[in-house]
Amino acid sequence: GDSVTQMEGPVTLSEEAFLTINCTYTATGYPSLFWYVQYPGEGLQLLLKATKADDKGSNKGFEATYRKETTSFHLEKGSVQVSDSAVYFCALSAPGKGAGSYQLTFGKGTKLSVIP
Amino acid sequence: ETGVTQTPRHLVMGMTNKKSLKCEQHLGHNAMYWYKQSAKKPLELMFVYNFKEQTENNSVPSRFSPECPNSSHLFLHLHTLQPEDSALYLCASSQVRSHRGPHNEQFFGPGTRLTVL
Secondary structure, eight states, X not given: OOEEEEOOSOEEEETTOOEEEOEEEEOSSOOEEEEEEEOTTSOEEEEEEEOSTTOEEEETTEEEEXXXXXXXXXXXXXXXXXXXXXXXXXXXXXEOSSTTOEEEEEOOOEEEEEEO | OOSEEEEOSEEEEOTTXXXXXXXXXXXXXXXXXXXXXXTTSOOEEEEEEETTEEEEEOSOOTTEEEEEEETTEEEEEEESOXXXXXXXXXXXXXXXXXXXSOOOOOEEOOOEEEEEO
8 A cells, every 4th residue: 555654753953954854655656745744732734745756846945856766755954943843744645445535645754853 | 714623622531421523624625534643653544525425434443423514514423432542633624626636735724632531
C-alpha cells in the first residue's frame, strides 16, 4: 500500500539556520504530494503542495520539489524563525477504495523547535 | 464562521457515556473526513464521506459511529469508549472533482481533544 516516510524528530535549530526535513514516499500511480504544518493546540494547515513530477511547491519561505525519480518531496527553508516551531507532516493523496474518493496518507510528523 | 469548525474543542467522558463530536465546513466541499491523532501513532484516517455517502471505513471499532446528514455537517457519535481512545479527533473537508483531476488538498478543523476516563 501507499506509505510516507519522513525523518524522525525532534529537530532543534537556531534562528536563521537552514532547514531540511526529508520525505520519501511509496505509491502506485501518480500521487499528489503535500506538506502540512500543525502549530501547538491547532489542527493541520496546508503549507504547500505539488501535483506532478518536477513541480515545486512554495509558501512562507518553505519549498519542496516533487522528485519522481527519487520518490522524494523534501521540505526546505533557507532561514527559520522561532514562529516556525511546529510539527510538519508530509502526505500523499491517491485514489481511495470508493468511487471518486481520495485518501491522504501521512508521515509520522517531524517536530521542529527553533530557538532564538 | 469560515473554514472547518469543530465542537467541542475539549471533551472528558467516562467509559459508559454517550457523546457526539460535531464538524461543520463552510467551504462548499463535497467530501468530509474523520481522523484520529494520538501521541504515539501517525494520523489515522477513520471515515470518509463523499457526497454524503460513506466510502471509507478503515476498520474502526463500532463504538465510533459517523453520521453525515448533509455535505456541510459531519458527526462522530461515541459510546462505551476505552481509555486508549483518548486522542485528538480531527475533521477535514475537500472538493473532489474527478479521478483524473488534481488531488485537492484537505482543509482541517482545529480538532476535539478527547479524554476517556
